[in-house]
Amino acid sequence: xxxxxxxxxxxxxxxxxxxxxxxxxxxxxxxxxxxxxxxxxxxxxxxxxxxxxxxxxxxxxxxxxxxxxxxxxxxxxxxxxxxxxxxxxxxxxxxxxxxxxxxxxxxxxxxxxxxxxxxxxxxxxxxxxxxxxxxxxxxxxxxxxxxxxxxxxxxxxxxxxxxxxxxxxxxxxxxxxxxxxxxxxxxxxxxxxx
Amino acid sequence: xxxxxxxxxxxxxxxxxxxxxxxxxxxxxxxxxxxxxxxxxxxxxxxxxxxxxxxxxxxxxxxxxxxxxxxxxxxxxxxxxxxxxxxxxxxxxxxxxxxxxxxxxxxxxxxxxxxxxxxxxxxxxxxxxxxxxxxxxxxxxxxxxxxxxxxxxxxxxxxxxxxxxxxxxxxxxxxxxxxxxxxxxxxxxxxxxxxxxxxxxxxxxxxxxxxxxxxxxxxxxxxxxxxxxxxxxxxxxxxxxxxxxxxxxxxxxxxxxxxxxxxxxxxxxxxxxxxxxxxxxxxxxxxxxxxxxxxxxxxxxxxxxxxxxxxxxxxxxxxxxxxxxxxxxxxxxxxxxxxxxxxxxxxxxxxxxxxxxxxxxxxxxxxxxxxxxxxxxxxxxxxxxxxxxxxxxxxxxxxxxxxxxxxxxxxxxxxxxxxxxxxxxxxxxxxxxxxxxxxxxxxxxxxxxxxxxxxx
Numbered sequence: 001x002x003x004x005x006x007x008x009x010x011x012x013x014x015x016x017x018x019x020x021x022x023x024x025x026x027x028x029x030x031x032x033x034x035x036x037x038x039x040x041x042x043x044x045x046x047x048x049x050x051x052x053x054x055x056x057x058x059x060x061x062x063x064x065x066x067x068x069x070x071x072x073x074x075x076x077x078x079x080x081x082x083x084x085x086x087x088x089x090x091x092x093x094x095x096x097x098x099x100x101x102x103x104x105x106x107x108x109x110x111x112x113x114x115x116x117x118x119x120x121x122x123x124x125x126x127x128x129x130x131x132x133x134x135x136x137x138x139x140x141x142x143x144x145x146x147x148x149x150x151x152x153x154x155x156x157x158x159x160x161x162x163x164x165x166x167x168x169x170x171x172x173x174x175x176x177x178x179x180x181x182x183x184x185x186x187x188x189x190x191x192x193x194x
Numbered sequence: 195x196x197x198x199x200x201x202x203x204x205x206x207x208x209x210x211x212x213x214x215x216x217x218x219x220x221x222x223x224x225x226x227x228x229x230x231x232x233x234x235x236x237x238x239x240x241x242x243x244x245x246x247x248x249x250x251x252x253x254x255x256x257x258x259x260x261x262x263x264x265x266x267x268x269x270x271x272x273x274x275x276x277x278x279x280x281x282x283x284x285x286x287x288x289x290x291x292x293x294x295x296x297x298x299x300x301x302x303x304x305x306x307x308x309x310x311x312x313x314x315x316x317x318x319x320x321x322x323x324x325x326x327x328x329x330x331x332x333x334x335x336x337x338x339x340x341x342x343x344x345x346x347x348x349x350x351x352x353x354x355x356x357x358x359x360x361x362x363x364x365x366x367x368x369x370x371x372x373x374x375x376x377x378x379x380x381x382x383x384x385x386x387x388x389x390x391x392x393x394x395x396x397x398x399x400x401x402x403x404x405x406x407x408x409x410x411x412x413x414x415x416x417x418x419x420x421x422x423x424x425x426x427x428x429x430x431x432x433x434x435x436x437x438x439x440x441x442x443x444x445x446x447x448x449x450x451x452x453x454x455x456x457x458x459x460x461x462x463x464x465x466x467x468x469x470x471x472x473x474x475x476x477x478x479x480x481x482x483x484x485x486x487x488x489x490x491x492x493x494x495x496x497x498x499x500x501x502x503x504x505x506x507x508x509x510x511x512x513x514x515x516x517x518x519x520x521x522x523x524x525x526x527x528x529x530x531x532x533x534x535x536x537x538x539x540x541x542x543x544x545x546x547x548x549x550x551x552x553x554x555x556x557x558x559x560x561x562x563x564x565x566x567x568x569x570x571x572x573x574x575x576x577x578x579x580x581x582x583x584x585x586x587x588x589x590x591x592x593x594x595x596x597x598x599x600x601x602x603x604x605x606x607x608x609x610x611x612x613x614x615x616x617x618x619x620x621x622x623x624x625x626x627x628x629x630x631x632x633x634x635x636x637x638x639x640x641x642x643x644x645x646x647x648x649x650x
Contacts, residue, residue, distance in 0.1 A: 049555070061510055062580055065597050066487070069613040073489040081599055081608055083556030083576070090554070178595070178615050182486070 031191045034153040037146065042115045046080045046088060046108070047071070050120035050140070051098035059125035060098075063140055066178070067120070067185050074189060080112060088112040102150030109147025116153070117145045126177070130163040135174030137161040138184045144192075156191040160184040221250030223303040226291050228279075233310035236424075241279045243289055245303065250295030257292040260532075261305060269533055270499050278499075280422075280535060281311045318391040318414065318424065318467060319353040322360055322383060327373040327396040330409075331514035334400035339410075342453055343395065346460035359387050373518070374540020377419045384417035391424060392417055394540075395459075398430070398519050398634050403586050405433030406448035408455045409634030411522045413529075414463065421538040426526045427462040429455045430634030434588060480628075482621040483639045485598075485612035488647060494602060494609035496649045502528055503537045503571040505546070507596065508556055508578045513633075516582035520596055523637045524575055527645035534649070537569055545569050562601050572603040581615070584633045591618035592633035594640060600648065610648050614640045 047068050052060035064082075072079045080088075092108040094100035098119055100108060105117050124139035141157030161180035174180075229242040247254050258270045258277040262285045270277045281287065288305040323344055326336045344354050363369075363386055367379060375383075375392055383389050392415045399409035413426035431454060433445035445451045504525045509517035521539060529536045545568045551561045557576050565574060581595035595615035602609040618630035630636045 058510055058580070061578075065578060065580060066613065069487040069489070069597055069611055072608070072611050073487050075489065078607070081556055081559070081576075081601065082578075083553060083558040083561070086555035087558035087560060176617075178486070 031156040032152070032154065034151070037153040039154075042077065042146075044078050044080065044114045045071075045116045045118055045144075046085045046112050046114045047082075047118045047120075048085060048089065048100070048108075049098055050122050051096075053121060053123050054125040056125050060120075060122045063122050063125065063138065063181055063185070064120065066181050067142075067188070070182070070185050071189060071192075074193070076193065080114060084112065102145075105145045105150040106147060109145075115147055117147060119143050119145070124159070125181075127174075128162055130168065133163050133167050133171065135161055135163045135167055136177045136180045138177075138180050140184060140188070142188055154192060156188050158184045158187040158191075160187065218251060219249035221247065221254070221293060221295050221299045221301045223247050223291060223293050223301050226289065226303040226306060228289075228306075228309065232308070233312045236281050236284050236311045241281075241309075243277045243279055243291070245275045245291040245293065247275070247293040247301065250293075250297075250299050250301075252296030255294050257294070259290050259292065261288045261290075262286070267532060268497055271497065282529070282532065284311050286310050318416075320355045320389055321347065321352055321391050321393050321414070322355040322363075322387065322389040322417075323347070323393045324360075324372045324375075324395070326410075327394070329373075329396050329398050329515040329519055330400045332400060334397055336397065339397065339452060339456070340395070342456045343393075343412075343459070346453075346456050347393075347463070350460050350464040352464075355387060355389050363387050371540070371543070374538060374543055375415055375421055376538075376540050376544040377421060379540075380415065380417045380421040380538075381419050389417050391415060392421075396519075396522060398428075398522075399584055399632060401584070401586060402448040404446050405444065405588060406446070406451045407432045407584065407632055408448070408451055409632050410455055410459060411519075411526065411634075412459050412463075413526070415538055415540075421541065423525070423529045423536055423538060425463055425466040426529050427459060427466075428523065428526055428634060428638050429458045430632035430636075430638065431455050431458075432631035435631055480621075480639060480643070483614070483616055483636070483643050485614040485640075485644055485647065487611075487613040489608075489611040490648075491602070491605075491607060491609045493605050493607070494600075497533065499533045499535075500573045501535045501537065501569075501571045502573045502575060503542050503565065503569045504528065504539065504575040505542060505553075505557060505565075507576065507598075508553065511579050511582045511595075513579075513582040513584075516579040519582065519634075520577065520579050520637065520641075523634075523641040524577075524598070524645075526638070527641045528575070531645065531649050537571060542569060556599075557601070559601075559606055562603075562606070566603045573609070574601040574603075575599075576601065582633055582637070592630060592636055593617050594633050594637045596637075596640075598644060612644055612647070614644060616640060 050060040050064045068079050071077060088108050088111045089097050091111050092104060094104040109117055120140055120142040122140045124137050127134050128137045138161055139159040143152050144154040146153045160183040224246040226245045234241060245256055255273055256275050260267050260269050287309045290303050290305045292302045294300050326340050328334055328336055348354060373396055374394060383392055395410060395412040397410055399407055401407040409430035411428040414424045415421045416424055431451055433451055437444045504521050507517040507520040525536055525539055528534050549564050549568055562574055577596055577598035579596045581593045583593040597613040599608050600610035616636055618636060622629045
């Protein structure tokens with residue numbers, strides 16, 4: 001190998017490493033949409049409390065609060081107030097309120113008078129560190145069930161924030177948690193409507 | 195004077211059974227009159243304006259307008275020919291009505307003659323000053339705060355109810371809750387002690403570490419069966435709010451800061467009850483405190499007259515009493531809206547307790563139905579506080595994060611929903627300019643902007 005070729009290979013490797021490092025931040029985006037489902041028929045939705053897989057006790061409530069407000073603000077769907085959803089859960093008594101079974105979805109939907117029920121899981125919420133750099137990260141996935149059949153008609157996940165290549169190169173403490181949460185929620189809402 | 199009649203000039207016409215057009219009586223306003231002669235006291239008396247109209251085609255709709263010398267305000271629109279008016283501010287008003295028939299013909303009464311609404315200190319005196327409610331979650335010199343408050347009000351010319359009379363009354367009625375007043379207690383206050391109003395004060399924050407911090411919310415309530423909020427204000431101060439050149443403006447003594455805060459409340463109360471009356475002067479909107487997410491139902495009509503009950507917010511934060519504090523900030527802002535009657539929080543609390551409404555994650559529609567009926571409200575304001583943090587010392591920033599929902603009785607739906615969150619350092623780039631040092635000051639500003647957007 002000549003000296004010139006060695007330099008070129010090193011450059012390519014450096015670029016690849018940088019791309020890999022960059023890809024670590026804000027990665028992750030999966031979506032499923034039932035092709036047979038008429039989403040236009042869904043008018044009223046109940047968003048159940050999210051499951052929390054993070055260390056922050058309030059993470060699920062915080063993310064759900066942003067999600068319900070933002071989804072409502074689109075004007076495309078009407079969301080039941082959280083107190084009404086809690087009443088439905090108390091009456092339907094699902095085994096796991098953040099992951100109800102098909103039958104439980106039907107029962108809950110009947111009590112609340114909604115067309116669809118949404119559940120969610122907050123997988124990551126808070127600060128992540130990479131070397132000396134730290135940044136906020138949110139990762140969540142959502143499911144939408146049609147009440148009539150109790151089947152999943154839509155699901156998506158989103159991860160936003162994290163340590164980016166820019167953060168690594170130039171430092172910086174990342175963006176506030178609320179902003180990152182909003183980004184993830186906007187991403188999910190876009191996936192719901194597109 | 196009311197009753198000035200103006201004809202729109204339009205002549206309604208429709209066809210009879212033979213198809214021949216026939217002329218009907220033109221629509222006209224025959225009279226517009228109040229049920230009470232001027233002057234009346236603000237905040238307490240409801241004046242019923244009645245319009246009589248004739249002619250036109252089909253049923254009429256009525257649009258009532260008021261004019262306070264500065265702006266014309268559409269007060270009520272609908273099929274009702276009467277309008278119950280309860281002006282919160284003193285001033286000289288004029289009123290008119292616009293009547294429309296089903297095919298759009300229009301008639302208008304002229305502006306009525308001047309209708310004077312008065313406020314004076316003697317009307318609301320003597321004032322019963324309740325012990326200060328401690329929502330700060332920490333020990334605080336409540337007795338000293340109350341004493342300073344009484345002194346400040348007396349200096350401003352207010353007559354305060356004697357201590358002995360107040361204590362006897364509170365013991366006789368076994369009053370333990372001092373954060374509000376229900377209708378029965380308010381009425382008894384008037385009958386047994388002859389008070390003109392009751393002052394309820396809540397201490398939101400007290401921190402005597404240097405620089406000290408204090409936040410208070412105070413309101414004056416009328417002593418009758420349905421207590422009305424006559425005045426309400428809040429103050430949130432930190433010793434280092436305005437340190438100035440070489441820290442000459444720094445306040446290190448908590449007593450000095452406390453007196454400054456109490457003086458601010460006394461001045462506000464005196465200004466509000468002066469003959470001139472007070473307007474909501476702090477209308478400057480700071481964009482950074484706008485809610486980040488908002489939703490308004492198409493069915494929600496902000497111009498209609500509403501009776502609003504603000505329920506304590508669901509507290510998800512680590513701050514004790516954050517739900518009650520946010521409730522008070524919202525009550526304060528909503529009490530400023532002309533076409534809104536805010537139910538005294540003490541009345542709301544009593545009804546919720548009597549109905550044994552225990553909220554899990556917020557109020558359900560079934561509970562809201564009961565509350566609407568019991569409180570005779572048509573809007574319920576509820577929400578969640580996710581963060582309500584103050585900080586000690588000089589380094590740090592307060593954080594306020596809350597979401598709010600307005601539930602409408604008419605459609606049993608959410609009419610307004612918003613989410614607001616801010617840090618005290620938001621939008622601060624140079625030399626701490628624009629930095630907020632107490633969560634109270636920030637919550638007050640955020641609530642003001644939400645209220646402005648809700649009733650725009």
